[in-house]
Amino acid sequence: MDGSHHQIAHRALRWILTGAICISCGLQPSVTASAQELSAKSVADSIERGRTFLVNQQNDNGSWPVPGGTYKVGMSCLALMALVNCGMTAEDEPVQRGLKYLRSLRAPSPKGTYQASLVIMALAAAKDGKRDLTLISSLVQRLEKSQVRTGPDAGGWSYGPGMAIGGGGVADRSNSQYAVLALRDAVHAGVPVSLKTWRLIKQYWGTQQSGDGGWGYQSRAGSSRGSMTVAGIATMVIVNSMLGDELEINPDGTPVCCDQKDADESIERAVHWMANHFSVGSNPGVNSWLLYYLYGLERAGRLSGTRFFGKHDWYREGAAFLVKRQTLRDGAWRNRGLEADPILGTSFALLFLSKGLAPVLINKLEYKTKQQVNLKPGTIPNWNHHQNDILNLTDALSGRPDWPKLLTWQTVNLELAIQGGGVQVLRQAPVLFISGLDDPQFDEKQVAMLKQYVEQGGFIFAVDNCNGAGFDRGFRELIKKMYPQGEAQLKRLTAEHPVFRCEYLLDAESVELYGVDVGCRTSIIYCPDDLACLWDKWMRFPSKKRSPQAVSMITRAIRIGTNIVAYATGREPPNKLDQEEMANQGGAQDQIERGFLQIAKLRHTGTWDAAPRALRNLLRALNQKAGMIASTKTPILPASDPNLMKYPLLYMHGRSQFSFSKTEIATVKQALENGAVLFADSCCGSQPFDRSFRQLMTEMFPTKQLKRIPITHPLFSEQTGYDVRKVRRRQMEVDDINQPLKAKTLVVEPLLEGIEIDGHLAVIYSKYDISCALEQQASVACAGYIPQDAVNLALNIVRYALLQDIAFKEKVEGMKVD
Numbered sequence: 001m002d003g004s005h006h007q008i009a010h011r012a013l014r015w016i017l018t019g020a021i022c023i024s025c026g027l028q029p030s031v032t033a034s035a036q037e038l039s040a041k042s043v044a045d046s047i048e049r050g051r052t053f054l055v056n057q058q059n060d061n062g063s064w065p066v067p068g069g070t071y072k073v074g075m076s077c078l079a080l081m082a083l084v085n086c087g088m089t090a091e092d093e094p095v096q097r098g099l100k101y102l103r104s105l106r107a108p109s110p111k112g113t114y115q116a117s118l119v120i121m122a123l124a125a126a127k128d129g130k131r132d133l134t135l136i137s138s139l140v141q142r143l144e145k146s147q148v149r150t151g152p153d154a155g156g157w158s159y160g161p162g163m164a165i166g167g168g169g170v171a172d173r174s175n176s177q178y179a180v181l182a183l184r185d186a187v188h189a190g191v192p193v194s195l196k197t198w199r200l201i202k203q204y205w206g207t208q209q210s211g212d213g214g215w216g217y218q219s220r221a222g223s224s225r226g227s228m229t230v231a232g233i234a235t236m237v238i239v240n241s242m243l244g245d246e247l248e249i250n251p252d253g254t255p256v257c258c259d260q261k262d263a264d265e266s267i268e269r270a271v272h273w274m275a276n277h278f279s280v281g282s283n284p285g286v287n288s289w290l291l292y293y294l295y296g297l298e299r300a301g302r303l304s305g306t307r308f309f310g311k312h313d314w315y316r317e318g319a320a321f322l323v324k325r326q327t328l329r330d331g332a333w334r335n336r337g338l339e340a341d342p343i344l345g346t347s348f349a350l351l352f353l354s355k356g357l358a359p360v361l362i363n364k365l366e367y368k369t370k371q372q373v374n375l376k377p378g379t380i381p382n383w384n385h386h387q388n389d390i391l392n393l394t395d396a397l398s399g400r401p402d403w404p405k406l407l408t409w410q411t412v413n414l415e416l417a418i419q420g421g422g423v424q425v426l427r428q429a430p431v432l433f434i435s436g437l438d439d440p441q442f443d444e445k446q447v448a449m450l451k452q453y454v455e456q457g458g459f460i461f462a463v464d465n466c467n468g469a470g471f472d473r474g475f476r477e478l479i480k481k482m483y484p485q486g487e488a489q490l491k492r493l494t495a496e497h498p499v500f501r502c503e504y505l506l507d508a509e510s511v512e513l514y515g516v517d518v519g520c521r522t523s524i525i526y527c528p529d530d531l532a533c534l535w536d537k538w539m540r541f542p543s544k545k546r547s548p549q550a551v552s553m554i555t556r557a558i559r560i561g562t563n564i565v566a567y568a569t570g571r572e573p574p575n576k577l578d579q580e581e582m583a584n585q586g587g588a589q590d591q592i593e594r595g596f597l598q599i600a601k602l603r604h605t606g607t608w609d610a611a612p613r614a615l616r617n618l619l620r621a622l623n624q625k626a627g628m629i630a631s632t633k634t635p636i637l638p639a640s641d642p643n644l645m646k647y648p649l650l651y652m653h654g655r656s657q658f659s660f661s662k663t664e665i666a667t668v669k670q671a672l673e674n675g676a677v678l679f680a681d682s683c684c685g686s687q688p689f690d691r692s693f694r695q696l697m698t699e700m701f702p703t704k705q706l707k708r709i710p711i712t713h714p715l716f717s718e719q720t721g722y723d724v725r726k727v728r729r730r731q732m733e734v735d736d737i738n739q740p741l742k743a744k745t746l747v748v749e750p751l752l753e754g755i756e757i758d759g760h761l762a763v764i765y766s767k768y769d770i771s772c773a774l775e776q777q778a779s780v781a782c783a784g785y786i787p788q789d790a791v792n793l794a795l796n797i798v799r800y801a802l803l804q805d806i807a808f809k810e811k812v813e814g815m816k817v818d
Contacts, residue, residue, distance in 0.1 A: 038320045040575055043353055046323045049331030050350045051086045054079050055094050057343060062101030064343050073110045076101060077118035078347035081125050085354040085406070090128035099126055103135070112160035113175040116142055117182035124185035127399070133190060140186045143179050144197050148204075152219070155204025172218045176204065177231035177296070184238045188395075190541050198242045205235050206266060213269035214277075214285070224273060226284030227293035230300035233270045237303040240264060241388045244537050253549035257533035258437075258466035264387070267304060274300070275310030280321045291339050291348035294318055298356040305364060305391065305410040307428065315356040322349050358406040359573035361397065361565065362461075363429040364390045367414045369441045382436040385465040386536035390433055393535045393561045400562075402571050402744075418445050426453045430569045430776075434462040435532050439474030442481070451482040454523045455613060457776030459568035462526040465533065472528055479516055479524070490514045490526065498781035499525065501741045502566040504559040511560055520611050520655075520683055520772035521779045525564050531557040570730060570780040572745060574788075597622070597630040597802075600647040602668070603638050606658025606692065610683045611771035615651050618774055618794050625795065639664035644671045649801055650678045653771040655686035660696055669700050672762040677801035679794075681766040685732075685783030690767050697755060697763065706753040706765060715761075715800040716750065724750055724796055727789040729768055730782060743780050750785070750793055764797050 058064055063076040080098035088095050102119055110116045116139050123132040148156050148169045156171025157179045180201060183193045209215055214224025215232040248256035277284040283293040301307070301314045308314070326333055326349070332342035333349040369382050390409045398407045410429065417425035426432055432453060434440070442450065454460060464471045479490045493499060493515045495508035499522070516524035534557035542551060601615055602608065615634045622630045637644055640663045644650060650671065660668070672678060682689040697706055709715060716725045727750050733742040755763040769784020774794060776787050785793060 038316055038323065040357070042323055043319050043357060046326055046331075047086050047350060047353050047357075049326065050333070050346050050353075051083060051088075053331040053346055054083060054343070054350070058094055058097065060097075061104075062097035062099070066343065067341060071115065073102075073105065074115040074118045075341075075343055075347075077115070077122040078351075079343055080122045081118075082347040082350040082354070084122075084125045086350055087354075090126045095126060099123070099128060099132075103132070110139075113143070113146065113157045114159070114178055117178040120182035121178075121185050124189040127189075130190070136186050136189055137191045140183065140191050140193060143182060144194065147179070147197060147200060149200070152207075153204065155200035155202070156208075170218065171204065173205075173208075173215055173228040173231055174217065176201075177228075177235055180235045180238055181299075184242070187242065188540050192541065192543075193242070195243070195246060195543075198239055201235065202239045202243065205232055205239070209266055209269070213273035215270070216285075223285055224277075225286045226274070226277060226279065226282075227286070227289055227296050229270050229273055229277075229284075230293065230296040233267055233274070233300035233306075234296065234303050236264065236267050236270070237391065241391060242539075244388060244392075244539065247537060247546055247550055249547055249550060253547040254553060255534070255537055255550045257530055258385070271304065271306055271309065275312075278309045278312045278314070280314075280318045288337050289339065290335050291333065291345050291352075294322070294352045295348045298352045302356065302358065302408045303391070305408075307360075307410040307412070319353055319356065322353060355406060357575050358408045359404055359575050360410055360429040361394055361407045361569065361573050362390050362409045362431045362433050363412045363426060364409060365414055365426075365432055365434045366411050367434075367440055367442070367446070369436075369438055382438050382440065382471075383434075385435065385437055386532040389435070389532035389535040392538040393558065393565070395540070396535075396538060396558050397562060397565065404573070407573070414446055414449065418449055423449060423452045423456060426450075427456060427458055430457075430573050431459050431461055431565055434460060434475070435465050436471040436474075437465045437468035438470040440471065440478070441474060442478055444481075447478065447481045450478070454482075454518050458523070460524040461564055461568065462524070463530065463532045464526075464528045465530050467528075467530065475526055483516075488516050488518050490516050490524070493522070493525070496737065497522065498741055498779070499563055499567040501737070501739065502563040502780050503740060504563055505738075505740055506560060506563060513560075513564075518777075519613065519775050520769075520777040520782065522567075523777065525568075527560070527564075531560055534558070535561060567779050567781065570743070570745075570782070572786065597649075598647060599630075599634060599649040599651050599798075600644060601634050601636045602650055602652040603636055604652065604654065604658045604660065604664075606654040606656040606689065607683075608652065608654055608658070609636075610655045611653060611775045611777070614653065614771035614774040618791070618798070621791050621795060622798060625791075640667050642667065644668065644676070645674060647671075648676055649798065650676055652678070652680045653683050654689045654692075655683035657688040658692045660699070665696070665700050673757055675760075677761065678763045679765075679797055679801065680763070681770040681784075682768070683772050683784075684769045684779075684781070685767065693765065697765075701755055704755050706755055706763070709752045709754045709761070709764070711749045715752070715764075715796055720800045720803070721796045722792040724789065724793050727793060728786040729789075730780075730784060730786065732781075732783050741781055743783075745786065752793075752797075761801070764801065766793075770794055 054064070058079070063072055064079045066072045066075045076098065080095065080102075083095055083098070090096065090099065102122060105119070110119045120136050120139050123136055143157070146157060148154050148158070148171045151169070153169060153171040156173070156176040158169050158171050158175055183197065187193055205215070208219065209232065210224050212224055214229040216222025216224050217228055248259060250256055280294065283290050297314055297318060301309070306314070322333065330342070333345040334340050334342050335345050339345045339348070364383070366383050394407050394409045397403050399405045412425055412428065417423070426449070450460065462475050464475070476490060479488070483489070491514060493508065493513045497508070497515070499513065500506040500508050500511065512528055514526045514528075515522035518524070534554045538554050538558055599615060599619065616632050619630045619632045619634070639660055644667060650668070668678065680693060682693065694706060711725055714720055717723060726747055728745050729748050730743050730745050733744050751766070751768060753765045753767070754761045769782055770790045770793060772782055773785050773787045773790030784790070
């Protein structure tokens, strides 16, 4: 077939594709309101309306109005906490006024356990330097002195009057939970709380749990309530973590890691109660205080790492309920009783929505070995030898420079994922943590699920507990089962690997890490040292009684964990609902094996398949988001193959040096002159690939140059699909092997370059990464576009490449992606 026939074929194919796109834009199915799924945008819009309401209701003196004025301080604290958790900081004027009001209080205010606790929580949430530590410390002393110290309620708190006097008394779970929350926030702010106080708290909640696993308002005799049971779950997680400050020390000063201990079943029993009584439309066990209960539900789910109570996704169901119940007129929430006050109702609702939306950074994998299928009560399962490891690591990362201010974690059950949820369950977080002492004994289905998770952009972080030879042997065997042909292997990471400098400079000789390279990055990292034991004992402000050696070991372990998670996530995990949407899209099965559009992938002498699933993911996105009909089967052809002439789009990427032979240059050039378009990018901004590609273009088109495509070009506008005139791109600021790696995400105009032939873009090239982002595998060391923006940019490139023919300009004018 000669050149003119190839041009005719390409033009005919463009007509077909253009018609398919136009038809798809006109036949998008309508979606009824009842069928719409909860989205991050709908939650964000709801939060913004609620926040605006609270700002508009604030008094001139920084407080908020309260009917009767009885709990004015406490109500103002809740409103202030809601604003801070909805994105405001101590630099914003409403927060400044609220803090000024709290700082102006004079004894005996704040009165009572609730208000004293809420003042601590509000001041700690604002994180306005160290200026409030003296006030927080004085309130902590008042709380500790007012704790009931004797009798059956020892360890709890009651209302007051002003502040209850320490000693005997009748406590209740509601006052007690707010005291616990305040003391936790005080510790995280740098104010110490005595271990005696924490021990009494555990005694109170541990002995007062009902036989059914729940908690009532007072004493064991009261019936269990949802609001008090979620309070108990959060409290037990907090107190177990705080009692981690009680270190057992070996003779050499190192912490004891693997002593025999019984599992704390109180949390598991309470979670089981919640699974059986779950509701978001009522407070189980009592017909009042619904919004108060929902705020407690958020804490219980987030702190315990529980995504589901039974079959109920607590955040998705709760958020959908609250978004629907928000008053359209003013953006407030109102309920019955005292929650009819819109300041109180809106504060509780915003605290649920904002804190519950926090990014899930790490999934901790729950699995069963053959020996532990029928565990005796109180036996620690293989997957959870250190119960607070991921809780503490996540806490340590929350609020660090360049990290989100609030991060969370959750447990995922591998067997439940296989039975129904699929790989999407594992992909609810960017990092999957696996640990154990004994061989995990993953079967064939489990191995396949873990491999699929990695292939879809997930990252596995594994740690051997207690120097367990069984786990070490079993994990190494897992890698061999995942990659039986040896296409990926577990190898010791060397000093050149960016994981050793992602946040801290780590010594690769003393920090023993093994990795498996899959696609664009090391997607599996294994540490044979028990980092998890040391995370389990981490405290933001440890006791001065800890040995220097123990403190040093724990700090080192946190730094190793920080580097690995920073490498895996780029410090930019998406919020909970965005992550779920990405997981669902990535988990979609191919439904179009043969379609109108096929894109050929070029094989070359360099790392031509650095991102093996990038093109397939792009084709899926074309089908799902752009309404096109594209085959997800991607032909791979050498650059010399004459069959290149059959394809309207050619795609290539890489991250190493490469070259084309004269025959390959001539074949690709002919395809482009006949009407095909070459779309290429440099994986993670690889300079060797970039230099090679520019040299290739010089050899292929000696009279033409790669020129930047101006931002006014239709390729970047909604006319083609998405408005991508501003995108987020990760850029290296420090990339020196002797310094910590520093990357910054900038909002910039996209940088694409092109070569025109007869007025058409025949080459579209990005020196910054797109392909690794399409795989959701870009690490902190990857210079390129953030995944969501990379997808939209790539969609526009493909659509424009097909629609740029002048003859079709009028037909596609103003077309938009639904």
